[in-house]
Amino acid sequence: MPQDVRLVAVSKFHPVERLREAYDAGQRLFGENRVQELVAKAPQLPPDVEWHFIGHLQRNKVRQLLPHVTMIHSVHSVELLRLIDKEAARIGRTVDVLIELHVAQEMTKSGFAPDEALRDITPQLLDELSHVRVRGVMTMATFTSDMEQVAREFALAQNTFVQMRDQLQFPAFDQLSMGMSEDWPLAVKHGATMVRIGTDIFGPREY
Numbered sequence: 001m002p003q004d005v006r007l008v009a010v011s012k013f014h015p016v017e018r019l020r021e022a023y024d025a026g027q028r029l030f031g032e033n034r035v036q037e038l039v040a041k042a043p044q045l046p047p048d049v050e051w052h053f054i055g056h057l058q059r060n061k062v063r064q065l066l067p068h069v070t071m072i073h074s075v076h077s078v079e080l081l082r083l084i085d086k087e088a089a090r091i092g093r094t095v096d097v098l099i100e101l102h103v104a105q106e107m108t109k110s111g112f113a114p115d116e117a118l119r120d121i122t123p124q125l126l127d128e129l130s131h132v133r134v135r136g137v138m139t140m141a142t143f144t145s146d147m148e149q150v151a152r153e154f155a156l157a158q159n160t161f162v163q164m165r166d167q168l169q170f171p172a173f174d175q176l177s178m179g180m181s182e183d184w185p186l187a188v189k190h191g192a193t194m195v196r197i198g199t200d201i202f203g204p205r206e207y
């Protein structure tokens, strides 16, 4: 993996001992997709671990999550963005977030359609947020073995990211989070700055 691509070790469903092994091997950035699980694990690892939230975030869990995370990858609505800002202001800290783009075919996946993201995430909106820094976008490709389709979706995400960056003119808008165990090399080819990998690091999950 290129040196300038950050690896988010997706540790969901794996016990804390496995995370400690990864920590001892030098990993400092972990991703979880359930608030309960992240909040339970965070105090059990050293404080220099960086926790990223990558799952579907419900409004009523924002307050509980915020003290533990440095980045939320999965902001799927303007309403959620404003709520995160309000809660971050309340506890006096600033949190990095990514706008989740919906480029996959599954309707079960959430996020902004590319045209919605371009319409709704405006410079004015970013100005109004005092405790949230919008750092870029996150996306997930369709779960398929058709790698040409995955490549098309990553290209669309990359293209939308570049258009948003041009429109926002916000220097810290520089992160493109995409790529999982099955498709990360393709994501890196399409400009990913962060990949989120679980299975390839920790093995299969036991649900």
Ligand SMILES: *Cc1c(COP(=O)(O)O)cnc(C)c1O
Binding pocket: 010, 012, 033, 054, 055, 140, 179, 180, 181, 182, 196, 197, 198, 199, 200
């Ligand atoms: C679980 C998960 C991953 C990691 O998936 P693997 O296939 O195990 O690498 C990446 N991103 C998100 C949003 C996830 O929920």
